Amino acid sequence: GLCVSTSFAATAGSAGVSRPLADAILLSDADFYAQFPYRTVADVLPFLRECAREGDPDSVVAALDLWAARYPMYQISATKGAILDGALRRASPNIAVEIGSFIGYSAVRMARALPRTARLVCVEASPDFAEVARSVVAYAGLDATFVVAKASDCVPRLAELAGDDPIDFLFLDHAKEAYLADLQRLEAANLVRNGTVVLADNVRYPGAPGFLDYVVPPRYDTQLVDAPYEAVGWETNWKVVDDAMSISTRLALLSQ
């Protein structure tokens, strides 16, 4: 529909689209679905090999934007991706953690926006998704360490990976109802410091009960950034729903 082409056009222009991706953009729905079927998440890999340049994160992001436009699914939009890029660049973290990677779209965006010496750790509960995400990040020529675990079980491994260092930037995009408990688990393990930035998606829709009430002074300073949730009912009737990302900065550590 209209939403798809407009939102994609905005990214394609800035990303330096390769010739094959430009061809794929022009395919009719029927031709696109015939040439690039989506039966399992791993089907994104042959599409990327054809439509994105290996070692070129911009072309991988542009190709995944097209993939998501033809197959609306659970990755953040290009608009939300730009919000993530901006927050990450402003925070300039040494250690960034993402919880909920799906096939690696936001992981590529984060790895691309990080300082060279920084590390990205991605926590993903599904082994299948994590394996695809790992391949996508590698295809983009970027680095990330994957922890295949539920967020509630990832703390020991995160602590090990971080050494004595806290997480400087945390992106929450997994089970919305688990945001609060999983953040508090990281706090209890001293993985959050004064100034740690926590960016959370879907805090308005589907919504993160309890989480938004928690990330307020004196614990956190929080800014809400409006950005629509695009994929509601995409199979039958495309609907844009109000949503927001929250960007919270830790103000003070409480003893737990």
Ligand SMILES: C[S@@+](CC[C@H](N)C(=O)[O-])C[C@H]1O[C@@H](n2cnc3c(N)ncnc32)[C@H](O)[C@@H]1O
């Ligand atoms: C919305 S998708 C993430 C999209 C990704 N951040 C992107 O923008 O490309 C949510 C992901 O969280 C994972 N997930 C759900 N609950 C989880 C949990 N408790 N711990 C870790 N991962 C979880 C799901 O398997 C799914 O891949």
